[in-house]
Amino acid sequence: MRTPLLTGANRRSKFAHIPPDHDPGPQTLxxxxxxxxxxxxxxxxxxxxxxxxxxxxxxxxxxxxxxxxEAIGGLVFAFFGAxxxxxxxxxxxxxxxxxxxDRLPGAALAVDRDDxxxxxxxxxxxTLASSNGSxxxxxxxxxxxxVEIYDYQVVAQTRAGPVYVRQTGEANAHEDWRRVERTAGDxxxxxxxxxxxxxxxxxxxxxxxxxVSARIARTLRSDPRIDHAVWVLP
Amino acid sequence: xxxxxxxxxxxxxxxxxxxxxxxxxxGASRSLTLTLSFHEQTQSYSAVRYSSGGEIHxxxxxxxxxxxxxxxxxxxxxxxxxxxxxxxxxxLAITSDEHGLDTHARQRLEVIARA
Numbered sequence: 001m002r003t004p005l006l007t008g009a010n011r012r013s014k015f016a017h018i019p020p021d022h023d024p025g026p027q028t029l030x031x032x033x034x035x036x037x038x039x040x041x042x043x044x045x046x047x048x049x050x051x052x053x054x055x056x057x058x059x060x061x062x063x064x065x066x067x068x069x070e071a072i073g074g075l076v077f078a079f080f081g082a083x084x085x086x087x088x089x090x091x092x093x094x095x096x097x098x099x100x101x102d103r104l105p106g107a108a109l110a111v112d113r114d115d116x117x118x119x120x121x122x123x124x125x126x127t128l129a130s131s132n133g134s135x136x137x138x139x140x141x142x143x144x145x146x147v148e149i150y151d152y153q154v155v156a157q158t159r160a161g162p163v164y165v166r167q168t169g170e171a172n173a174h175e176d177w178r179r180v181e182r183t184a185g186d187x188x189x190x191x192x193x194x195x196x197x198x199x200x201x202x203x204x205x206x207x208x209x210x211x212v213s214a215r216i217a218r219t220l221r222s223d224p225r226i227d228h229a230v231w232v233l234p
Numbered sequence: 235x236x237x238x239x240x241x242x243x244x245x246x247x248x249x250x251x252x253x254x255x256x257x258x259x260x261g262a263s264r265s266l267t268l269t270l271s272f273h274e275q276t277q278s279y280s281a282v283r284y285s286s287g288g289e290i291h292x293x294x295x296x297x298x299x300x301x302x303x304x305x306x307x308x309x310x311x312x313x314x315x316x317x318x319x320x321x322x323x324x325x326l327a328i329t330s331d332e333h334g335l336d337t338h339a340r341q342r343l344e345v346i347a348r349a
Contacts, residue, residue, distance in 0.1 A: 204281035
């Protein structure tokens, strides 16, 4: 399907990494919702640990316990709870990145088409409503990214024996980022889809997803971004 | 029984492929079946997403006997692909149906995008 201009803000797809006209594969369907539950569970348990740990550290269990032991034990417990909360937050941010529009109001990303073959070129337009200055180390970039989504097995040792857990990992199979200016108006960038890179694929234990993104690249923090999924044909 | 597949390494989407099974050691076989399948493979998991085939020979196989076959790679076949954590590949398998354990011969076929 070819459309002259599709803007990221106007497009709606249940699965963010797939353009609207394409169907999800078994892996995508299997993973939908599961990660959300896991995030909330980890956040809930972690929050409980933080509250419980601080309660104990503050001497909440009464004077019959050694205050130093209570303080140290409680703080250690609260620390691990905080790690759980941070882990849950990072999972959520990985699944739902910060929105670029929150940092750059009115930012929009447009791609000349949703489907393209390897070797063809994609024309991308980033529109900014106003010039936004920011820290020098936070560059605004437009990129073409292919993510490899693959299943792997994790073995957890328990008292009842090993437990095998199916996990899904992600790795960039291709990425090409170009720095753009933070000036109001349209800026166009052209990308060539490499002939030897993966094509879009929705599988059972591996998938390949392509997207065009605009991001504010930040050090040690998640990048606010806006994505536009594209389907790359072989 | 020992079988050997003689086949080119590469084929394009929609291309007709010809090949041969060489019977290195013959024996009693009920039939010889050819199967073309498409596989996904990661370090821990694998899946067969497509499989198609049929009988290419019936009856006993004699040592030295060639069995010719041909098939067409599906026009929409996903090309073979290898990345850091996974692989998509096509495989051709020959199975000799025998009393007891069957004999197999397999070979990968690199499927490339139509030019």
